[in-house]
Amino acid sequence: MDFEPKILGFLCNWCSYAGADLAGVSRMQYPPNIRVIRVMCSGRIDPQFIFEALRVGADGVIVLGCHLGDCHYLEGNYEAEKKFDMVKRFLKLINFDNRVRLDWVSASEGARYAQVITEFTDHIKALGPSPIGGDNPDKKILNNLKAIEDAASGDRMRALVGRERKITEQENVYGEQVDLEKFNKVFDSAIVEEYQRHRILVSLEEDTKSIKSLAAELEIDPSVVLEHIVCLKSRGQIDFGEFMGITPMFFKM
Amino acid sequence: MTETVLEEKKVDKNWEPKIVAFLCNWCSYAGADLAGVSRIQYPPNIRIVRVPCSGRVNPYFIIKSLTDGWDGVVISGCHPGDCHYISGNLVARRRFAILKELLEFFGIEPGRVNFMWASAAEGERFAVLIRKATKIVKELGPNTKFQREWC
């Protein structure tokens, strides 16, 4: 049987949604795999929406907004771009970044809408079904995605992504513009750290575990796991359990 | 107080013990502060009474706490050798050793009154021991032995 992907689309009310309408009015044909959710602005898309969609089994997620500069709310789509950028960076960690796409479709671009949707559908078809869709989702990837979702919705990532434009494009609180390279360094390390930490937390939900077993399971160096454990402990999210011989066990609070 | 009433009280899952904790100002009280600053969570059952030194804790305080209906008592001082007042905790240790033996001799459960040491750097230990003491007292159930009969 041919693979028919399930694709979720978030469309902004003022441009993309209108563009989709126009495609309909113009009777333009495109694959029937997309299910559309209307939002007022692409800036409304919380990264969590995308991760959640993937987690419940969507094979692809597409976010469409007004072209840059055309936003009905002036700058909403710029924010969307930054958030989406973070989503991509996170998903790249589990090789999922090519299942999501951000594009711009204006109210007058019915044809472009059809074209974008067709292309994306084909692209997903070519990728094949999501390993976490269907009845037997890959537990490991699912856990990793859960970790990503938790990491991205934490205060640290929100603080960074929310201020990225202001401090890299305009000026920060000291009236200085932050070098993009410096920012990206902070941002990238935050992504990796938060991802790994939340993977640890997700894993500890199952059972108390040792650093070595976490390291083996998550394929991270045990010394790095220990560093994350120190951080999670200071945040009050985990604590020492009993010792198995000389090996401390940890549990999620 | 009859056994059945005791049993009923123990069954009450929502029952939470109230524990009074006498902490010496320089080590244990500071350790409790450190637990706070480090946001180390522990059960909210203790009510802290600050005293200058564990040596200040007169057995009266402990016995009165029990007869006045506190479910448990914790007394915490500096580790031996760390006392801000040189030897107050050593004086206290003998007093407490005797009191604890007597209380147990008279049939007070060993876990009602708990003595411990916690230093100013041991926020973690403070929390761990308070958790433990709370657990012990909770398992013992309410301190009904001293309830006045007309209550």
Next chain:
Amino acid sequence: MEKVGAVMVVGAGIGGSQSALDLGDSGYKVYLIESTTSIGGVMAQLDKTFPTNDCAMCIVSPKLVETGRHQNIDLSINCEILNVSGEAGNFTVKVKKNSLYINPDICTGCGVCGRNCPVEAIDLFNEGLARYHATSVKYPQAVPLVYAINKEYCIGCGVCAGVCKAKAVEYDRDDEIVDINVGAIILAPGFDEFVPQAANKYGYGKFKNVVTSIEFERILSASGPYAGKVLRPSDGDIPEKVAFLQCIGSRDYTGEGQPYCSSVCCMYTAKEAVIAHEHQHEVKPTIFSMDIRAYGKDFDKYIIKAQEEYGVRYIRSRISSVTEIPETKDLRLRYETEDGKVIEEDFNMVVLSVGLNPPNDAKYLAEKFGIELNEYSFAKTDIFNPVQTTKAGIFACGAFSQPKDIPETVTQASAAAGCVNQLLYEKRGTLITEKSLPPEIFVAGQPPRIGVFICHCGINIGGYVDVPEVTRYAKTLPNVVMSDRNLYTCSADTQGIIKEKIEEFHLNRVIVASCTPRTHEPLFQETIREAGLNRYLFQMANIRDQCSWVHMKQPEQATQKAKDLVRMAVNKARQIAPIDRIKLPVTKKALVIGGGITGMVAALNFASQQIDTYLVEREAELGGFAKYIYHTLEGGDVQAYLKDLINQVKSNKFINVYTNAELEELNGYIGNFKSTVIYGEKNERAEFDHGVVVVATGANEYKPKEYLYGQNENVILQSEFEEMLNTDSIIKNKKSVVMIQCVGSRNEEHPYCSKMCCAEAIKNALLVKKINPSTEVTILFRDIRTYGFKEKYYRKAREEGIIFIRYDENSPPEISTENSSLNVNVNSVKAGNLSIPADLLVLSAGIVASHEDNEELAKMLKVPLNDDNFYLEAHVKLRPVDFATEGVFVAGLAHCPKTIEDSISQANAAVSRACTILSKDEIEAEGKTAVIDVARCIGCGMCVENCAYNAIELIEDRRFGLVASINQALCKGCGACSGNCRCSAIDILGFTAEQIYAMITGRL
């Protein structure tokens, strides 16, 4: 130039803080300048301290808090020194105060900013084992508890300003440059630890499980990254076999490290090994060292205990390389044992005992302050006064002049303050201001009118505890006439509100429910005092540190707890009463017991401040132990120095010298002693009053019973040998000299190291070589303890061909005599049995204290002795020259064996400590003291035995017979007396039985 009554102290570690406190307490304005963002230095990083295993934070933090809020100490953090001009008595220092970007006057230290900062960086306080945020505080108990933004890491996102409810974040806060005018300067910048270079042979930086000792210290700390669990960094397991490698970066002539001995590593390693085993019994430590330099007071006992009780294994070897086993990350050490075997052994973790380097900015500081550095880039100091730099008016203390441990640092800190006293004493009290306060409102007998102020602490309390509910509840409690809530009760504007409310509602008791009284009680007490209430009419309920922060997930229960805590505080407040601190007059005179170098230095320091001093010497001549010493190892001319001192003492009109004198009687207490001395050949009697006592009674050289001493004329003591070398040329006829170390030291009878014998032996050996290079000199030793820069002379001695042979304590050398010549048979650990002919056998006899003499005086002074009959100070680490009995101080050999320089430092330190008393016209006693109800007291004396401060004595009361009596001047208010009193005759003001009763009863 006009002298200035202010002093600058650079560096606020334990040394700088001690200097500042001494000087602040003696009436000087002190500017304490710190380069990092909080005070406490390295000591605050330590878990425990040797040899007592005291918790470092427990003992240092009260001192830091005191420094932080001392009214005469102006503390500036995050500072740089830009420029220094002027001369002794009047310097001007240009200081740049780097911006914290957070207003320290407003910041409450709640930490919300740090917890929300998205940028993480390496946590240097935790030695890189944990992370911290760009907005941070160095450690949770930091003083001052002010957050700072590290601009280097900060990306300027503005989150912190957003979450700070106190509005303390000020991104536009500028650096500030100030000129500070002071009369003297004390430099206490401490040290920087040796960091193994990138490609080091120990694999540090490459192998995860190789850590430095200071990193290991953080691993051990209960408040460190692993919460005090001993774990290894590679996989978080407990390392069962831990190897400690000594002398990393010390005693190193390869050029990678430093040639000198870092003095403290042998002991801190022993401590770390003991503590590691104590924290996790699985840990079996092994220490690889060349010598074990446990030369300080009670150090050797600690080493023995480490071996016997904690199973610490010592191996005499220096490790040349470390390799990692990739699969397990264990480490393979290859070492040669003393008898020449090469052994390979695997360990789970390796700790590098890194040495102490001069501070990284030593050269910069030296240039700015115009002082010279020595060959190792430490501050160069006077040969007899180790706190005097090469520039008058500028003093150095602590590890800046030579690596040293905490008590020596604290001693030097006080000694430096003691020297400042000599320079600036007439300007005391000129730059400090007394606050004028309104008269106290009379509240006795009035019903309590309690005002309760409940703090939201931004969201720190308000976020978890229902503050409005607690406020409503407080109002329902008996005698509460008003309750109010504030965003930050500690802010400056709230202080105004509290004062207004006191007036409006005629409050006579005030309660603040907020954070911890340990940091904030003095602030609120000051506020109510300014409003005319006695300071003690104040109570605090700790609903943040001990409630909202520890029950963040249980807001309902936290609110209930907060209510209970407020009610308990109200119950107590209903029982509190004003407390008056009594004032005691001070006799501004000093008694110094002992006329050796120590006693004379102390007396001269007092006298130079125009303080009348009584110097009591038992013998007919002044001079003490130093009479038999000609030079120091470093070349100081002791005899000339001594002669000069004696002349100065004899000619000083402020010093009354009594020789052939014994103290017959000593009574009284701090500020008010009275003594009787019998002196002179005719046993004349003198009586005098004095305010302080300095015990400088010295010690004696051990008179050996072993090694044919006294039986064979060719067996002599090191001191006799020194005299021979300096007065006679007989040595030229001697072909072979053998010296035996540790005679009467480190044995069962005297289980301590006499500290100076190694240096004495090497000094005399070198002198022999100088006089007659062909004389063979052999030194039989157990450990060579040439700590610090003395190491240089040990090396020199080896270069000069002096032979060093180590023997084991279980097989000491034996002497045989054939005809008239001596033969020394020694079982060398390395070379087996040797027989060495000796023309002269020199015994390095230890230092011993006389039990009879010291005990008699100790009883009179009510101070304790240790097991070895040396005087026992109030606190081994932080009060090295004080006794628990206030107003009495100890210095010199009476304290423990030590060098002349150390004795001089202690003498000056004792004077500095004494001046904190003598500089005042009257001293104020602690308010919260014990009080006696004489009608109840039965005079059983239990409290007398339980008091650590000798503050209680039994007196005959006219009406009640024998009863206890509290000396308010000595009482610290601990309550150890009260807890045992059967009659409830003793109560503790501020924590009375009634107050505690009120708190524990009346529960809902």
Next chain:
Amino acid sequence: MGIEQDNKEIISSIRENAKNLLSENQVDVVIGYSEGTVPLSSTPIIIRRVEDIEKLTWNNLCYMNLARYLAPLMPQLCDSEGKSLRIGIVAKGCVGRAINLLAVEKQVDLDKIKMIGFNCNGIVNRSKIALEIGEKEILEVNISGNEIIVKGRDWEKRFPYDQYINELCKVCQVKSPSSTEANCVGECQELETINDEFSDITEFETKSAGEKWEYFKEILQVCTLCYSCRQACPVCYCNLCFVDQNKPVWFGKTTEYQDIFTFHLVRAQHLAGRCVACGACSSVCPVGIDLNFITRKLEKIVKERYNYTSGLNAEKVPPMMDFKMEDAQEFMLEED
């Protein structure tokens, strides 16, 4: 033969020694026991003249600890200025212990005390006898051979001494004062330590908390808080006993168990390391509570923990006046 004979010998030695002390003017007064006015009891007596020496006696009903009269010093033992007279005191072993302890606690001046020591042959358990006799009126008590003979109007009962001796006296190891000739005439000994044995206490300690509680509730609930035990105790000499203190009132004065319990518990705490095992408290208890059971626990605690036995000399300080770094602390709460 038997205790009857022992008593005669003891009496003659007491009288002999007392007579010497008074006639040689070594003491101003002698305090000792005389025949009780009520059967089954004895009365303390103060003798100032040699002529009265015959009033001194000894039998196995002399349960009072005469040291009780030294702290606070009763007015009869003071001179006109309120200073202590030179006192001779008839001293069985536990009186000697009490005097030593009081000396450590600075309540007596040993220079003013001469103990008249003898080898005590034990004290009868009055309560046990009284209990068996019940409500009947006792007219006469005699000791004959090894029996105590109690007579009433028309009845007589014999109690074998070895069955009716105080438990405490059975195991007593300090029968004569632990003292030296400087402070004691007659029998005395210098004891460093004693080997006491606490198997009954150890056995009781194995019971559960509930069982212990019930046991004490059972035996103590008859207590009327009359404070006789306190009054008889030679080391209870506070000016104001804790039960009488106010501001604050730590303990209630009702006869509910919680007040009885706190009285006995706190009294025990106060006697730790101080109780001299004389059994006076038990002997005077009108409702027959075996208070010795509690005091023996105290002896056990200080013996096991601090290797201390009270009153063996006047130098060694009791455990509550002392402390050591290495004291046991196994009872402290520790992390798992």
